[in-house]
Amino acid sequence: MKYTYTINGMHCNSCRTKVENALNSIEGVEAEVTLDPPKAEISMQKPIQITQFQEAVAAAGNYTIKVFNPNDLKLKVTEKPAPAPPPNAVGKYYCPMFCEGDKVYDEPGSCPVCGMDLVTVEASEEEKNKSYTDLWQKMKIALLFTIPIFIIAMSDMIPNNPLMNIMDMETWNWVQFVLSLPVVFYAAWMFFKRAWTSLITWNLNMFTLIGIGSGMAFLFSVFGLLFPEFFPAEFKTGHGSVHLYFEATTVILTLVLLGQLLEVKAHSKTSGALKELMKLAPVEAVLVQDGKDKVISIHDIKKGDVLRVKPGDKIPVDGKIIEGESTIDESMISGEPIPVDKKMDDAVIAGTINGTQSFLMVAEKVGSETLLSQIVQMVNDASRSRAPIQKLADKIAKYFVPTVVVVSVITFVIWAKFGPEENALMYGFINAVAVLIIACPCALGLATPMSVMVGVGKGAQSGILIKNAEALENMDKVHVLVTDKTGTITEGKPSVEKVFAVQNNEEELLKLIASLNQYSEHPLAQAVVHFAEAKNIKLSETKDFESITGKGVVGTVAGKKVALGNKKLLEEVNASVTEALENQVIAEQKLGKTVSYVAVDGIAMGFVTITDAIKESSAHAIKTLMDQGIEVIMLTGDNKNTAQAVADELHLSSFVADCLPQDKLKVIQKWQSEGKVVAMAGDGINDAPALAQADIGIAMGTGTDVAIESAKLTLVKGDLQGIVKVKQLSHAVMKNIRQNLFFAFFYNVLGIPIAAGVLYPFFGILLSPMIAALAMSFSSVSVIANALRLRNLKL
Template identity: 55%
Template sequence: MDTVEKYVCPMHCEGDKTYKQPGDCPVCNMHLVPQEKEGAEKQGQQPGCCSHGHAHHHDTHQHKKTTSSKGKGQYYCPMHCEGDKMYHEPGSCPVCGMDLKRVESRKTGIRKETIYTCPMHPEVEQDHPGDCPKCGMNLVPRKVEMLSDEEKAYKKMARKFWLAVGFSLPVFIIAMSTMLPFLRLHDLASTKVWNWIEFILATPVVFYAGWDFFKRGWSSIRLRNPNMWTLISIGVGAAYLFSVLALLIPGIFPAQFKDANGNVHVYFEAAAVILTLVLLGQVLELRAHSKTNSAIKALLGLAPPVARVIRNGEELEIPLEEVMVGDMLKVKPGEKVPVDGTITQGNAVIDESMITGEPIPADKSEGSKVTGGTINGKTAFEMKAEKVGADTLLSQIVELVNEAGRSRAPIQKLADVVAKYFVQIVAGVAIATFAVWAIWGPEPAYVYAFVNAIAVLIVACPCALGLATPMSIMVGSGRMAQSGVLVKDARAIEEMNKVDVLIVDKTGTITEGKPSLRNYRSVGKMSDEEVLRLAASIDANSEHPLADAIVKGAKEKNIQPDKLEDFESLTGKGVQAIFKKQKVGLGNHRLLDDFGASPDKAVKKVAENWQSTGQTVMYLLVENKVEGLISVADSIKKSSAKAIHSLQKAGVKVYMLTGDNQYTAKAVAEELHLDGFEADCLPEDKYKKVKEFQEQGHIVAMAGDGINDAPALTQANIGIAMGTGTDIAMQSAEITLVKGDLNGILRARELSHKVMQNIKQNLFFAFVYNALGVPIAAGILFPFFGLLLSPMIAAAAMSFSSVSVISNALRLRKR
C-alpha cells in the first residue's frame, strides 16, 4: 500500500489530479488538501460539484448532502461564472473575482457564541456555565453576535476604501492644484517633486487597496473570460504604468507629452481616484448584498435559539439543535414554537403569518400540527417534536429560498452572452478611440487619445449588466417565501409569469382535502354497521384522505376496525386486503373490474344519486360481490372560488383533473365555473393531459397535493404543490404553497410578474447606461460642445450604475 500522502485541489479544478507536495492549486490558487481528508467529503458528493440549478427536482437529497459537507457551509459565485459550482471556503470567485456568497442555513445564519458572565461581576467571562470565582453566584448566559462572512467581507472592503480615500484625496488635490491657484503648491516645490509625492501616495492604493481588482482582471484574461475587471485592470493599470514610466524615464516620451520643463504629465490621481470609486461601489454592493438576503435571515431568525424540554417531569432549557424527535416540549404564552410537531396537551391560538402569509391566527387543539417559528398566543401547551433540524418546514423554506437565489433564470443567458461580447467590443472601441484621437485629435493628440481610451474602458464596465438578473431573483424569491410561496429555481419565477393554462387536482387542492363520512349502506347480506366496520378495517392502513374520513367516521360511531392481512393500495382504484381468508376491497368502479363484480341497477341508482350531490362513492367488495356502499364528501375551500375567478380574469384557463367520478367532478366544476374538467383520471391520464396542452403551445402549470399528481407535476412547465400535501408532490414541484390554497397561485403569478418586470428594468438601465456612456467617453460630444468625460467621472458613473441596479432590485422587498 502506498503510504505517501497525496494532495488534491478541493475544487477539483483538474479533476482527480494529485500532487506529492502541499501548496496551492495552479488553477484556482486554493490550498491543496490531503487526499485522505478529501475522501471523507466524498461520502455525500464531490465538493465544488453541486449541480442543483437546472437539474430536476429529484436531486434534492443529493443537494442536502453537499451543503452539509464539513459543516462549513457552501459558497457560490453570485454571477454563476462556473454554473452551479460550489466552494467550501469563503473568498473570491476565481473567474470574475466577486466575493463568494454563503448558502444560508440554520447553523450559518444564526451566528452566536454563548458567553457566561456573573451578574455581579460582569468582567468575569467564560465559554461554559459554572460559578463566579469571586462571589460564587451562578454565571448567566450572554449571547455574543458573530460577524457573518458578508459582514466580514464588507468590513474588510470598507477598511480598504477608507485607506484609499486617505491616500487619494491628497493626490487629487495635488493634481488639481493648477486649477486652484490659491493653493500655490508649486511655490513650495517643483512639479517633479509633487509627481514623486503623488507616486508615493498612489502606490498603496494600487498595490494594497485595489490589488484584488488586478488579480481579478488577470484571471479573466488568463481564463479567456472577459468581464468588468478586465476593463478596470487594463484602464487603471495603463494609467499607473504610464505615470511610473513618465516619472522614472521621461526621455522615452515624444515632445508633445512634455511641458516646458521637460516633465511628462502623470495620471496617478486618475489611477488612485478610479480605484477608490470602484472600491466605493464594491462597499455599497456588499452592503446591499446583505440586504438581499434579509428574507432568508428573517426566516432563520424565526426559530428560537432554545427550547423547553420536559424530561423526568422537569422543564429544562436546551439549545434548539439538541432537540430530538419524540421529545416532549412546552411552549409558554408569547413564545415561538421551536420545531414542527403535534400538540399533546392544551389549546393555543398561533400566529402563522410568518410562514403562511395569512394574517389570521389559527386555533389549535390537542392533535393539531404546529410549525416551528410560529408564535404562540396567550396560552401554554405541550407538544411532541416530530420534525427537527433540517427536516422542519422552516429549514425547508430556507433551503428552497437558497436554491432559488443560486439558480439562473433563462433570461440571464441573454445577459451573459451580451456581457461576454460587450467586453470584447469595448476593448475594440477603446483601441479605435486611441487611434482616432492620435491621428485626428488636437494637440497633444496622444494625451487626448490615452485619456479617452481609459475613460471608455472604465465607463463600460458591465457589472450592472451582470447584476441585473441575480439581484432581482435573490430578492424576489425571498419576498415570495415571506408570502408563503416557495420557489425552487429562477426558471419557475420566469415561467410562472407566462402560464396561460392551470390544471388543478380536486381533493386537497380545490377542496379542503379533509372529507368526512356521509353515508354507508348495505346492499348485500351484511348489516349497515358491518359494512362500515369492514370498510374502516380495510382503510385503516391507507394514508388517503378519504380513508382517514371513513376510519374517523367509524370511530365516532364507536365502531372499532378489525385487523386484516396483505393490505395493498391500488393507485387510482382503491385498496384491498384479506379478511377471514376472503379477498375484500374498497374503491371506485375500476376496482369492480379487478374483482369481477357487477352491481345491479338499484345499487347503481343509489350511487348515482349520492354522486349527483357531490359525494364520492366507494364500493365495498367481498370476493366478487358488492356488499355495500360508502360515501364521503369534501367541502370546497372558501378561497378556491375567488382565486379561480381572479386567475381567469388574468387570462389563465383553469381545468380540473380528478380521479373522482363524473358526477362529483361535474358538481364541483359547475359550482366554480371552471373552463373544463375530466373525471376518473389515473396518474398517467393527468400526465397525458398536461402534455396535450403543451403540444397545443400552452404554458401549463399543474397544482396538486398527492402522490398520484407527481407525474403531472413533473411534466408541467410549472409544478405547484400544496404545502398540506405529500412530500413526493412537493419534491416533484418547482413551487410549493405553504398555506395550500389556490390564492397562493394567484400570489405566485403576481410576484412572478413583479420580479420579471424588475429584471427587465435592470437590464434596460444597464444597456442604456452603457449605450450612452461609451460614445460620450470616446469623445463624441467634443467636436460639438468641447466636452470630454474624465476617467474619474467615468469610474463614478460605473459605480453608480451598479448601485442603481441593486437599489431597484431591493424595491421588491416592499411589494
Template identity: 35%
Template sequence: MREEKYDISGMHCAACSASVERVTRKLPGVERSEVNLTTGIMTIAYDESQCTQEQIVAKVEKAGFGAALHLEHPAPATVQNAEDAETAALKRRKIELIAAAVFSAVLLYVSMGQMLPFGLPALPLPDLFSMHTHPMNFAVLQLILAVPVLYCGRNFFQGGFKSLFHGNPNMDSLVAIGSGCSFAYSLVMTFLISDDPSYVHNLYYESAAVVLTLVSLGKFLESRNMQKTKGAITALMQLSPDTAILADTGREVPTSQLKVGDVVLVKPGARVPADGTVTQGESSVNEAMLTGESLPVEKAVGSEVIGGSVNENGVLYVQVTRTGDDSTLSRIIRFVEDAQGRKAPISKTADKVAGVFVPVVMGIALLAAVIWAIAGQPFSFVLRVFTSVLVIACPCALGLATPTAIMVGTGLGAKHGILIRSGEILEITHSVDTVVLDKTGTVTEGTPAVTEVLPHRCEASDLLSAAAAVEAVSAHPLANAITAYAQEHGYGGTVRPESFENLSGRGLKAVLGGETVLAGNRRLLEEHGVDVSSLASDAERLSAQGQTPMYFARGGTLLGLISVADPVKETSAAAIQKMRGQGIRTVLLTGDNRAAAEHIGSLVGVDEVIAEVLPEEKAGVVERLQSQGRKVMMVGDGINDAPALTAATVGCAIGSGSDIAIESADIVLMRSDLQDVPRAIRLSRLTLRDIKQNLFWAFCYNTIGIPIAAGLLFAFGGPLLSPMFAGAAMSLSSVCVVGNALRLGRAKL
C-alpha cells in the same frame, strides 16, 4: 459526461466571466461552461476522457483568474468562516476607502478649490506650496497626496494589468489604464515644471485619485449589497445544527455522522438535525424557513419532521429517515444553488455583449483620442477624453443586471416555500398561459374524508357509534375516514364486533351486541332485505358528485347513510380565481370518472375538465395543448404525473408529493398550497420586469455615456466630461442595478 462546479476568484465584471467561459469552452471535451458573476461559481460539463480537473484549473489560471473545486454543501461552520472572511475583507476595504476619500478630498481641494464657482477659501498652506510662487512644490504636494490613494486602489492595477497581459481585459483594466495614464502624464509634467512653470496647469493627479476613489466606492457598495443577495442560501445552510443527541446513549455526535435508523432526542428550542419520523413525544414545530408556513405545525407519534425545522416546546424522539444529500434541506439548497448558478437566456445575450465590450471600448477610447489629437487639441485634452471613455464604459452594470435579479428572485421564492430549479425556469414561467392541474392531492386533499352524515329515523350518534365499531376492523381507506370522523366527534369507542366478514365488492357484515350490522353499498343491504329507498335519491345525488355513499343497517333496520369523498383543499378555488385574474386558462386533468371531475371542476371554477385519462396519457394531453401554441404549466404530486411534469413547458410539483414528482419538476411548492402557483407566476413576472429595467438602464447608460465622454457635446459647443464625473456615473450605475434587484426582495407575492 461529468458536471462540476468551481469557485472562480479575481472576477470583477461581465467581461471577466465571459473570458473564463471563453477559455474553458476551448478545452477538448467541454460541452458547456457557464460562469455566474454574482456567485463566483463556474458550472462546467466535460468528457472525463478528454479533459481533467487540473487542465480546467490551469486554463482558468492562465487567463488571469483563480479556480478551485466548489464544495457543494459545506458544513455550517465552514459557511460561517467564509462569511467571517468576507466580512473582514469588506471591513478592510472600507478602511482603505475612507483613507482614499480623505486624501482625495484634500487633493481635490488643493488643486481645484479656488476654481469652484462658490469660491471656497484656500487651504491654510504655507506660501512654500503656492501654485503661483512655488509651482514645483505645489505639484509635489499633489503627488504626495495622490500616492496613498493609488495604494488603496492597488487592486485595480494588479488585476487590471494582469488581465490585460493575459489578453482578457476587464473593468479593472479600463480603470487602471485611465487612472494610470492620468497619473503618469501628471508625473511627467511635474518633472518639466522646472523648465516651464506653466506646466503646473497640466496636472491631473486629482483625476487619477478621485476616479479610483469613486470606482472603489461603487465597488464597495456593490459588494455590500451583493452580500444581501446571497442571504437565501446562507440562511438555509445555517439551519442544520452542527450536532445531534443520540436517544439511546445521550451522546452528542456531529450531524454528519447520523445514519438512517438512528433515533435522536430533540429538546425544546433545538433544531431537528435530520429528516425523520416522530417515535415518541408531542410538540409544535416551526417550519417557516423551509416551507414558508408561518404557523407552527403540530407533531405527534408518526408525524414526519424536516431537518432544520425548530422544535418549539415539547420533547421529541425522532427516527432518522434521510441524511446528507437526500435530506429535504439539502435538496432545497441544491435547488436554490442551481437556480442561482444557471443563467437565464436573457443573461446569455447580455454576457455575449459584455464579452466583446471591453476591447471595443478600448478601441473607441483610442480612436477618440486620435481624432482629437488630429483636430489639434493639446495632449492634456486628448488624455482627458481617453480616460473618460475608459472609465465611463465599464460594463459592471451590464454584467450584474440579470444574475442579481435572478439571485434575489430565487431567494424570495425560497423564503415563500417556492423552489425554482433554474434561472431559465424563473424567466420563462412568466409566459405560461395555461395551467393543467392534477386533481387528487393537488386540487383535493388526496385522502378520503366524511362529507355528509344522513341518519334515518335515529340519532346521528347511533349511526356514528355503530359505523365506528364495525369500520374499526377494516383497513380500507374509506373505513379509516369514517372511524377518524367518528373519533373526532366523540363516538369512536372501544366497542368491537364479536365477528365480522368482508364481502368483496359490497361491504362489511359484522355482529355487534348480538345484532347483525351491515355496512356497504345498496346491493348489500337489499340482499339482506333492508329497504333503502328513503335515502336512494340522496345516494344518487352524492354519487353524481363523485362521492362514495355507504349505507348502514342494524338488526334489519336502516340506520342511515355516510358519504365519503376526497375533499377540495380550502385554498384551491381562491388559487384558481387568482390564476384567471392573471389571464391564465386552467384545466383539471384526472383519471377519475367524469361526474366526479365535473363536480370538482365546478366547485373550484376551472375553465376545462379533462377526465378519465390514464396515467400514461397525461403527458400526451400536455403535449397536445402545447402543439396548439400554449405555454403549459403542469401541477401535480404523484408518480403518475412525472411524465407530464417533464413534458410541460414548466413542471410544478406539490412538495408533499412523491420524490419522483419533485425530481421531475422545475418548481416545487413546499407548502402544498395551490395558491403558490399564482405566486410563482407573479414572482417570475416581477423578476423579468426587474431584469429588463436593469438591462435598459445599463445599456442606456453606456449608449449615452460613451459619446459624451468621447467629446460629442464639446464638438457642438457643449462641456467636456471630466474623468471624475465619469467615474462617479459608472459607480452609480452598478449600485443602481444591484439596488433595484434588492428592491425585488421586498416585493409581496
C-alpha cells in the same frame, strides 16, 4: 407572421446554436430554436419558401426542416435512452449539457460553449458537492477582500476623509492593489479563463463581458498605480493620484461569483429530486424458485420470475398478480390517496406499497422498463431542458461586447491620429480604456439579482418559495395552468361528507360503522373514525372484524352484525337494498362521490358518502386566474365522474381524467408545442415529471419531497391562492428588472460617447474618472433603490 417548424438532426446545444444562427442569417427572419422539443419559431416580414430555410440549415450541418406537426413530438419514453456520458468519457471530463456532443477533455474546466463546469463520469457524491464547496470557499475569500477595498474607495467621497488621517491616498491605493490580488488571481480567476476561451472560440457570452470589463479596469488601475506620470491632469484626483478602479473590478467579480454559487445550488436541487425518486425502488425482492423463497437484488430479477410480495413491502418491478389478493397504496403513482384493491391477473407497479396480505406476482417489466424508472428518466430529461432566460445574458453580450470594443478601438485610432501632438497615443489609450471602463457592467450585475433577491424574500414572507429567477420570468408570461386535483385543488385526504340512515338514526349508525373501523388502517376507515371523533361519539368494542378484499369490512359491534362496503358485500351478507335507497346511492355516485352501503343484521340501513373536499381557496383562485386570461386545466388520476363534478363546480376550462404520469407530461408538451407558456401545480410523486417539464413547476408544500424538489416554485400552505400571489409578484419583479436594466445601461451608454471624447473638440471636456466612478455609483444606487421598492408590494 410567425410560423413553427420541426428541426431534425440536432443532438446538442451546439447544434441548436448553429441552426438558430443559420436561420437568422436569412434577411427578414427572426428565429428562435429549441432543442427539446426540436422546433423553430420563425417570424418573417414576408412569406419565405421552406426550401430557402432548408438550404440554410443544410449549410450549417446535417439538419432538415419541415412544417411543424404536433405528432412529431409524441413522447416515446421506452425508446428514449437516458442521457449517458460519452462512451470515451471514463477518466475524462465532458459538458453535462452535451454542447459539443461526445467531446471530452483530459483536465477539469468549463465548457467553451455554455460556460458550465465540466464533469467526470466517475464523480462520487463527495466530488459532486466539491464544486459548491469550492465556490463557497472562493466566495468567502472574495467578500473578505472586496469589502475593505470598497470601503477605502468610497471613503474619498466622505467630507474630511477619516482614512487620510492614517495614511495618504497613494498608500491606500497600494493597499487596494494588494487586497485585490486574491480576488482577481484566485477567487475569480476562472472567469478570466472562460472569457479568454469565449474570445478565441468566438462564443461570446456573459463571461466575455465580465472578463473584458473587469480585466481592463484592473489593468488600467495597475498601470495608473505604477505610472501616474503618464496620465494628464484630467485623469487625476484631488490628491494627485490617478483614479483607480480596484473596487469596480472586485465588486463585479464577487457578484458574478455569487451568481455561480446560486446556480450550482440549483443544480444540486435537481439531483435531489432524482435521489428522492430512486428511494422509491426497493433494493431487494423475494424470488420463489423450486417452491422456496430466496432474497435477491432487484437488479437480478428477470422477466417471467415469480416473486413473493409480503405485507408492507414495496412492489419490486412491474407485473401482475398470479396468486392471492391485496390492497395496494398507489398514491405515489396515481396521486390518489385511496388504496386500490388488487386480485389475480391485476397489474401491479414498481415502487407502490403492498397492504396487509401476501401475494405472488410475475415480473413483466424490469430495469429501465418499469414505470418508476420511466418517471426518473422523464424528470432527468425535463430538468436538462434549456430555459429561455438562460439566453438573456448571451443576447446582451452578442451585441454589447463587440459594439463597445469597436467603439474603444475607433476612439484610440481617432485620438492617435487627431489628438494633441505631444500625447496623442496616450490620450488615445486613456480614452479607449475609459470607454471600456464606463461600459463596465457594474449595475448590470446588480440589476437582476437585486430584484430577484428582494422578490424572493417578499415571496417567502407570503408562503411562496422560489427556486430560481427563470420561474419568476416565465410566471409573468403564463398562458396555461395545468393542475393536479388531489392535494392541489382538493384537500388530498378522504373525508366523510354525510351519513344517511333509513330510520333517521344517523348518529347510531355512525357509531356502529366507526366502531367497526377503529382498528383498520385503510384511509376510508380512518375518515369514518375521524368523522365520529369530531362529533364526540364514543366508540364500542368490535369483535370478529374481517376485511374482505374488494368489498368492504364486517364485524360485530354491540351484539349486532355490521357490514360496510359496496353492493357486492351486501350480496355476500344477504342484505337486501330497497329501491329508494338504491336510487339515493346512484344519485351520489353520479356526483362522483365514493359511497359505501351500511347493513345491520342483514338489513341495509343506509350509506356513508366519502369525498375529497375542494379547498375553500381553490374556487376564488381559479376564477381570478381565468379572469386574467389564463386557461386552467385539471389533470387527475381519478375517475371521470369525480373529475367532471369538480370541473363543473369550479367552471374549469377543461379536464383530463384517468391520467398516469406520462399522460400529464404529454398534455404539457402538447401545449408547449403550440407556443404556450405552461405552469403545472401538483403535490405527488406522480406529478414530478410534469413539474420538471413545465415552464414553471409549482409544488404544494403539503406534498411529497420529490414534487417539491422537481418544482421551481413551492407554495408552503399548499394553496392555489398562492399562484395568484406569485403571478402578481412575478409581474412586479419583471417590471422592476426591466427598470433596473434601464438604469444599468443608461448612465453607461450615456457615458460612452463622453468617454470617447466627443465633447472635447467643442467644450474641451474629457470624461474624468471621478465622473465615471460617479456614473457607476449612480447606476448601482438607482438599481438598489428601485429593487428595494418591491418590499412594499402588497400580495
